[in-house]
Amino acid sequence: MSVRKAVMVLYRVCWIAFFVLVVISLLPRPPFPYWLAWVPAAAAVALGLTAGRKGRAAVADPPPAVEVEPPVTGRWTALNSPADKVPSHGVHAYGQTYAIDIVAEPEPGAEPVLSRPKFRALWPVARRNRHFPAFGAPLLAVADGTVVHASHGSRDHLSRNSLPALVYLTLIEASVRDMRGAGAIVGNHLVLDLGGGTYAMYAHLRQRSLRVRVGERVRAGQPLAECGNSGNSTEPHVHFQLMDDPDLDVAVGIPFTWRGTGVPSNGEIFTVGEAAHGPWAGESGGAQVS
Secondary structure: OOHHHHHHHHHHHHHHHHHHHHHHHOOOOOOOOHHHHHHHHHHHHHHHHHHOHHHHHHHHOOOOOEEEOOOOOEEEEEEOOOOOOOOOOOOOHHHOOOOEEEEEOOOOOOOHHHOOOOOEOOOOOOOOHHHOOOOOOEEEOOOOEEEEEEOOOOOOOOOOOEHHHHHHHHHHHHHHHHHHOHHHHHOOOEEEEEEOOEEEEEEOEOOOOOOOOOOOEEOOOOEEEEEOOOOOOOOOOEEEEEEOOOOOOOOOEEOEEEOOOEOOOOOOEEEEOOOOOOOOOOOOOOOOOO
């Protein structure tokens, strides 16, 4: 086990210890002073900063952006883009320094039922995934490569695109997932080895949508899986990133650019290839991986 991997494991252990001690401190006569519960929390913060040191150093002297094909076709909007901020998601953890989120947008003139639901202050608290045009969208290989990780057993949960749901995600769900590890954060995910020490990761895949297996060689443009809403996700969307290691605990992000598209900025609507018509759900085929 590498030092960086050990730091991440200890980081999660410290957060678990913190929550356990907090619960014990709420007893009528706790066996220790209340402040002691915050010791592992402080240690976890320090370990998190230590783990992010390599990512911060990489930002100071970033490697050249790797050009790959876009992972989708159709009309999309960029969110949390490295074109506007690095690290794009606010952290270097799990190789996310240059990650991007994209959500599908309906084509002009599409039926209202296919329109992407807006964020709501109170109601509805959550929506079903079929209400979002991204759900079930095919995800494509961005380059020739080899599948080194493929998982799709986690369920697709309801959206978190209301204020109450977002508070729940931020204060409770995200903390629990972080303690469980990288796999719980990214949900169903796929990692491709593109060669030359570069790996592509697709997160929040739809449950049971994988069309490829570990060890399989894929070609650029080949369908790999479908967009879903698993893991630490507010709504069905594509989370894509390049990194220098297939292990998310030790990976450092690598800048990317999509051929013909570049790196879309936050809120930018872009179209790739021929836009798909109608809902994507149900179009999957090929080998299913369990």
